[in-house]
Amino acid sequence: MTLTATAGTPAPPSRVGPASLRRRRTLGLAACVVGVLLAVVASLAFGARVVGWDDVVAGVLHPDTSDIAQAAVRSRVARTVLGLLVGAALGLGGAVLQGLTRNPLADPALLGISSGASLAVVLGIMLLGLSTLTQYVWFAFAGATIAALLVYAIGSLGREGATPLKLALAGAATTAALGSGVSMVLLSRTDVLDTFRFWQVGSLGRASFAELAQVAPFLVVGAVLAVGCARGMDALALGDDVAVGLGQHVTAVRAVGALAAVLLCGTAVAAAGPIGFVGLVVPHLARTFTGPSHRWLLPVSAALGAALLLAADVVGRVVARPQEVEVGIVTAVLGAPVFIAIIRRHKVREL
């Protein structure tokens, strides 16, 4: 018995009958929707500036830009939408990564994918003077792809293939290597450092509507591809041989899924910087009420990711008033304990 139990194989039928599973899924989905709505309201209402509820409503519906309170609310709208998009992308990307690699420890930041994107973006800024998000995005994709391939190549050497333990270690090593590269670039260019140190921790603070329009298409394509291979990932969870027996094209599912993960995670990094642990934690939470079926898991992970990231962003805005704590820091502090709990639940040999 390996860790695939949590990553995808069906739960023991004795515990979950079809009727109760359907009820649990419906309730879970409803809870997610409510969670997203609450997070959106909180994100609009709370920030560095304390704003009255009528100003919140007015700021969203027909802002009077001469009113500071309403202008503040208005500026939170773009941030809120970006938080929803990035959170959904990370949740979905994490679920796809965990499904593809049958690895409960998969997370774009822990597997080195985010730092690959970071290094590529920083190199682009330094060598080619990139300045717009659309330019960042392509570099982020390239960096994410190369890092993902490297980590997978190193992690899958050996007889047992890519075990979660080997992938996690290869990811940590790659992150450290790429991080040194990023420091090297930054220390030689103080001007880049000053913008980058805020980007490096993961932040939604610089969101604008123009940027949203630039990243949305990539995320939509990534999401469509991810949902498209949901059935294939269900089959993969049963093992490659069974998947082939069920008529799935294993290599095609892996390739499309990997493309979706790189699109989702790379775009998220380009737009908000590397944000860890969301992609790790969300699918685990989602699985507790969706069961292993990816057709349920993927949309619920997207919704849960959006709600969690937005909630973390609100927490970061409120705890250190009048300053704010970047969302990537909040997710690391809250997410690491969950990661530790996941490790403690399993025997090391199974990792």
Add this chain to the structure above:
Amino acid sequence: MTAVLPAAPAAGVVAHGRRARARRYRTVLAVLALAVVAVAVVALCVGERSYAPSEVLRVLLGEQVVGASFNVGVLRAPRVLTGLLVGVAFGTGGVVFQTMLRNPLASPDIIGVSAGSSAAAVVAITAFGLSGAALSLVAITAGLAVAAVIYALSWRDGVQGARLVLIGIAVGAMLDSVIGYALTRAGVYDANEALRWLTGSLNSAFWPGVGPLAAALGVLVPTLLVLARRLPVLQLGDDVAAGLGVRPDRSRLALLLVAVAVIAVATSAAGPIAFVAFLSGPIAHRLLRGTGSLVVPAGLVGALLVLTADLVGQHLLVHRFPVGVVTGVLGAPYLLWLLARTNRSGGSL
């Protein structure tokens, strides 16, 4: 294991082999020590204004030499001395961790112990304006606390190296984000300085800091060396160790405490210089091919790594880079290679 052992060799061959190994051990130690001294001398001589070794020697003997007294005596000497001390500390502390936990990845810089010291140091500096001995004390306490937390979290019918490493990585990620937070709160011109807490640097090594560092390590490193004599016995397993008169739990705890303290003191002085603790032990092992204790050679390798990387970062590259960036860029590929190699051979980490 027994199956692959060759037939017992004649007594003379054994004695000959033992002598050859002892000779190799002494030779490697001597070469390493000479290399450290040589690099230290180069580091003292070379700079924007270079001086002859004779001039450097006169400065070290206390004579006044125009120019050199300031450049070498005030700027370079404390930097070299600090590099030497923290290098020895990272090397010895790291190899004790790796040997005791039987996992090359279980070095304090990989599992978040250094990150704990450096996060505490950053907070102590930025929020409370601490420096000197108080700062070291905060860093040691934090290092010990983080090590204790990681150890306790990894406990499940005993501590397994792989679980400890993974949990350490998670704790390290959390602490790095605390350092990242401090970084974003630093002023623009402080950010460069603050970055040293992420990678490690000798840029703020001056005479006032050398005294406390030397005093603390002067007590801790010899203690570690004495305690480390029990390592080979502990390697034989708890029952055998107890039979040989070593209390395994108590010895392990003492070793861990002192090793963490050594690492934390060094971190409070120069930041978590990336990968030195991780690399020194395996490099020493490679040089010695399994003859004798690794602790002293690893300390020398650590000093050599730090001094050489600092020289490279200061003079050989287009820009000046702190030592930790150089060791990070060199060390990370080695880490990947180590993973690839152990994965391919199917060995456990």
